Amino acid sequence: MDEDQPAVDPVVAETAEDIATMEIRGAATIADAAADALATQADRTDAADPAAFRDELRAAAKVLYETRPTAVSLPNALRYVLRGMAGDTVSELRASTIARAEEFRTELEQAQDQLGKVGANRLRDGDVVMTHCHSTDALSCIEAALDAGKHVEAIVKETRPRKQGHITARQLREWGVPVTLIVDNAARRYLDDADHVLVGADSIAADGGVINKIGTSGLAVNARERGVPVMVAAQTIKLHPDTMTGHTVAIEMRDESEVLPDAERADVTGERSDDEGLVVENPAFDVTPPRYVDAIVTERGQFPPESIVTLMRDLFGETTGEPWEP
Numbered sequence: 001m002d003e004d005q006p007a008v009d010p011v012v013a014e015t016a017e018d019i020a021t022m023e024i025r026g027a028a029t030i031a032d033a034a035a036d037a038l039a040t041q042a043d044r045t046d047a048a049d050p051a052a053f054r055d056e057l058r059a060a061a062k063v064l065y066e067t068r069p070t071a072v073s074l075p076n077a078l079r080y081v082l083r084g085m086a087g088d089t090v091s092e093l094r095a096s097t098i099a100r101a102e103e104f105r106t107e108l109e110q111a112q113d114q115l116g117k118v119g120a121n122r123l124r125d126g127d128v129v130m131t132h133c134h135s136t137d138a139l140s141c142i143e144a145a146l147d148a149g150k151h152v153e154a155i156v157k158e159t160r161p162r163k164q165g166h167i168t169a170r171q172l173r174e175w176g177v178p179v180t181l182i183v184d185n186a187a188r189r190y191l192d193d194a195d196h197v198l199v200g201a202d203s204i205a206a207d208g209g210v211i212n213k214i215g216t217s218g219l220a221v222n223a224r225e226r227g228v229p230v231m232v233a234a235q236t237i238k239l240h241p242d243t244m245t246g247h248t249v250a251i252e253m254r255d256e257s258e259v260l261p262d263a264e265r266a267d268v269t270g271e272r273s274d275d276e277g278l279v280v281e282n283p284a285f286d287v288t289p290p291r292y293v294d295a296i297v298t299e300r301g302q303f304p305p306e307s308i309v310t311l312m313r314d315l316f317g318e319t320t321g322e323p324w325e326p
């Protein structure tokens with residue numbers, strides 16, 4: 001952070017650290033935590049005047065923004081809250097910012113419930129769903145289908161390197177859904193047993209491309225080859241406004257130790273512990289082209305990927321800047 005930036009509340013710094021280290025993860029959960037952290041900053045500020053308050057909130061937003069680059073729900077959340085800062089005194093600004101953050105968090109929850117109902121309509125009684133990673137939006141569709149009395153089974157991809165599939169499997173088992181847990185490499189074989197691929201999204205581009213956990217694109221291509229429809233569950237907060245003006249979505253590269261932990265390094269390098277010819281790459285996300293996606297399910301209904309740009313224009317206008325820009 002710049003030296004002339006105001007200090008941020010320790011809770012903001014802690015939230016940022018938790019997002020960066022993935023204690024807090026998943027696009028919707030990150031957005032929710034970021035909005036909550038801004039509310040805490042507003043609540044605990046000792047800013048002397050409105051200008052200092054605004055500077056503090058912007059500084060907090062920057063610290064949160066710089067944690068992970070791919071999930072657009074994070075800048076979208078920060079922008080939403082900062083645009084709600086209104087008032088001529090610090091106490092008015094505090095109240096409006098906290099209220100705006102609460103409104104954001106409520107709407108996030110409602111949107112997820114609503115999209116779950118839309119997604120559940122695509123699932124028939126007895127369907128088998130293949131999942132990748134852990135997405136609360138995707139799980140909302142299954143939960144709504146269960147609430148509607150449908151029997152659903154799941155084939156859950158482990159999702160290397162961090163195995164978020166375990167979180168999905170645990171949640172589904174808590175709901176009583178029969179789960180078959182498989183390694184990622186087994187996905188194509190098990191697609192023969194699946195009626196749907198159901199995944200979430202970190203960002204949706206204006207051309208309908210879906211940015212989600214690494215491995216989603218390969219799964220979608222295989223699903224197309226096998227004739228299994230691919231459903232993406234994504235609240236509109238996952239729509240990436242900058243892609244309307246040609247920007248691409250940054251794909252996060254994470255630490256190589258997630259792929260090859262230090263304790264296992266010698267298995268690969270042998271005696272040459274500093275082997276510079278060994279490169280380990282760990283991209284966290286990939287882009288699934290729209291032609292491999294059958295439907296993007298949002299709280300505003302389901303869309304073919306090619307028409308998502310119309311919704312984006314409705315929601316964002318033509319373009320937007322950084323979250324802290326007016």
Ligand SMILES: O=C(COP(=O)(O)O)[C@H](O)[C@H](O)COP(=O)(O)O
Nearest residue numbers: 025026027028135136137200201213
């Ligand atoms: O790719 C991931 C999580 O990646 P990571 O574990 O690296 O954060 C999820 O599919 C999306 O974030 C959607 O999640 P949700 O539907 O909960 O927003």
